[in-house]
Amino acid sequence: MRYISTRGEAPSRDFEGVLLAGLAEDGGLFVPESWPVLTSAEWRELRGLPYADLAARIVSLFTGGQPDHATLLPMLRRAYAGFGHPAVAPLVQLDARVFALELFHGPTLAFKDMAMQALGPLFDHVLARRGERVTIVGATSGDTGSAAIEACRDRAAIDIVILHPEGRTSLVQRRQMTTVLAPNVANLAIEGSFDDCQDLVKAMFADAPFRQDMHLSAVNSINWARIALQIPYYVASALALGAPDREVAFSVPTGNFGNVLAAWAARRMGLPIAQLLIGSNRNDILARFLSGNDMTMRTVEPSFSPSMDIQVSSNFERLLFELLGRDAAATAETMRRFRAEGRMPVPDAAWRSATQVFRGFALDDAGTLAEIRRLHRQGYLADPHTAIGTAAAMASPPSDPAIPIVVAATAHPAKFPDAVRQATGIEAPLPSRLADLYERPERFSRLPADLGQVEAFVRRHTLRNVA
Numbered sequence: 001m002r003y004i005s006t007r008g009e010a011p012s013r014d015f016e017g018v019l020l021a022g023l024a025e026d027g028g029l030f031v032p033e034s035w036p037v038l039t040s041a042e043w044r045e046l047r048g049l050p051y052a053d054l055a056a057r058i059v060s061l062f063t064g065g066q067p068d069h070a071t072l073l074p075m076l077r078r079a080y081a082g083f084g085h086p087a088v089a090p091l092v093q094l095d096a097r098v099f100a101l102e103l104f105h106g107p108t109l110a111f112k113d114m115a116m117q118a119l120g121p122l123f124d125h126v127l128a129r130r131g132e133r134v135t136i137v138g139a140t141s142g143d144t145g146s147a148a149i150e151a152c153r154d155r156a157a158i159d160i161v162i163l164h165p166e167g168r169t170s171l172v173q174r175r176q177m178t179t180v181l182a183p184n185v186a187n188l189a190i191e192g193s194f195d196d197c198q199d200l201v202k203a204m205f206a207d208a209p210f211r212q213d214m215h216l217s218a219v220n221s222i223n224w225a226r227i228a229l230q231i232p233y234y235v236a237s238a239l240a241l242g243a244p245d246r247e248v249a250f251s252v253p254t255g256n257f258g259n260v261l262a263a264w265a266a267r268r269m270g271l272p273i274a275q276l277l278i279g280s281n282r283n284d285i286l287a288r289f290l291s292g293n294d295m296t297m298r299t300v301e302p303s304f305s306p307s308m309d310i311q312v313s314s315n316f317e318r319l320l321f322e323l324l325g326r327d328a329a330a331t332a333e334t335m336r337r338f339r340a341e342g343r344m345p346v347p348d349a350a351w352r353s354a355t356q357v358f359r360g361f362a363l364d365d366a367g368t369l370a371e372i373r374r375l376h377r378q379g380y381l382a383d384p385h386t387a388i389g390t391a392a393a394m395a396s397p398p399s400d401p402a403i404p405i406v407v408a409a410t411a412h413p414a415k416f417p418d419a420v421r422q423a424t425g426i427e428a429p430l431p432s433r434l435a436d437l438y439e440r441p442e443r444f445s446r447l448p449a450d451l452g453q454v455e456a457f458v459r460r461h462t463l464r465n466v467a
């Protein structure tokens with residue numbers, strides 16, 4: 001299995017190479033050179049497997065034997081053993097047709113743990129075999145950061161620096177990151193938005209000497225390994241609801257487009273997914289694109305679903321590459337114009353083919369609170385991101401009523417206590433292991449969104465740990 005860049009100007013790599021590289025040298029994202037496609041019989045064979053076993057089967061389709069299934073299986077069994085639910089990612093029925101796929105039973109209470117808990121040991125395995133170490137730089141709007149820090153803390157071959165937008169995460173999200181005092185972990189509060197943080201990360205990767213010196217790697221969903229590890233829960237939930245003998249739809253609260261891209265990948269692999277609903281908050285660039293081919297950047301606005309306060313959805317580039325018939329030059333030019341002009345010129349035919357699979361939906365803060373309240377009256381306590389997913393499912397269900405809709409429940413309500421309290425009057429308690437989160441000492445530094453200063457910080461952090 002080889003991986004190529006969506007921009008066509010970087011050398012192809014194997015899975016391990018892609019894991020360590022994160023972003024391609026030409027600024028593009030790695031995608032499989034060809035997609036594995038399973039037959040109905042092969043999908044059926046996966047039914048009933050424990051989650052970790054199913055994940056090992058799916059992920060090994062993307063590793064090309066390095067690491068092989070025999071290595072992945074115990075690694076993933078250990079990774080998911082600590083989850084707070086025996087099913088790892090349970091399906092909860094919300095009404096006759098809508099299900100919540102709870103992806104928040106990992107240590108940091110968001111769907112990011114589903115991939116990160118496996119990614120930490122995967123990095124260790126590959127780095128130990130090669131005798132190498134890496135410095136991971138990551139951007140977070142709140143959840144990736146804590147999951148990545150939890151997965152990488154105290155690992156001897158990894159230094160990690162996470163950039164978050166100052167004052168734009170929930171307090172729980174911030175403290176989950178900044179109270180981890182492990183020496184290999186550093187947090188930077190950046191004066192700016194998540195998009196500024198993500199741009200800084202990409203700029204560090206584009207600085208070739210810095211990238212090489214620091215052995216930079218990534219844990220954001222620009223790293224293909226993240227996507228590969230997010231595909232299995234779509235497979236598991238679809239199989240549980242009758243696939244491959246029944247179609248299903250997914251509704252995914254979306255920001256950086258990594259989670260819904262994993263669902264799209266499962267569909268590309270032959271899983272019968274009728275429709276993908278994309279839920280956005282007031283940062284509705286994806287909804288505007290799907291309704292009228294208008295991918296115009298606006299300023300990022302803070303919302304009650306801060307993890308989706310994003311305008312530049314990195315993984316959209318992977319979809320764009322497919323929509324453009326895998327034409328890397330056209331993808332590179334489209335991305336260049338998006339950054340230069342603030343509007344992505346997607347050809348009409350490509351846009352139309354996107355709208356056959358995806359539907360967009362946007363909800364403002366008042367609507368989000370109303371949806372949390374509606375769900376609560378029905379006996380389900382949802383976080384604001386999940387509520388946008390359920391609202392999307394109610395607003396644009398597939399026309400065939402026999403198709404169930406699975407909503408990705410991406411975070412535990414306790415991560416967003418203010419919105420949940422405003423909507424329901426309920427205090428969603430943190431699990432006991434996080435009960436003293438507000439008392440723990442914090443450590444983080446503040447910087448403007450300035451590449452030179454951020455690089456100097458990353459260099460100091462790494463050198464201190466290597467010395």
Ligand SMILES: Cc1ncc(COP(=O)(O)O)c(C=O)c1O
Nearest residue numbers: 143254255256257258259307410
């Ligand atoms: C709770 C939550 N929901 C939804 C999203 C959006 O997911 P994605 O960025 O993969 O589109 C995020 C951030 O990634 C998140 O943390």
Ligand SMILES: N[C@@H](CCOP(=O)(O)O)C(=O)O
Nearest residue numbers: 140141142143144220221307
């Ligand atoms: N919502 C995310 C943003 C980064 O997403 P990623 O999936 O690309 O890591 C967050 O919580 O940080």
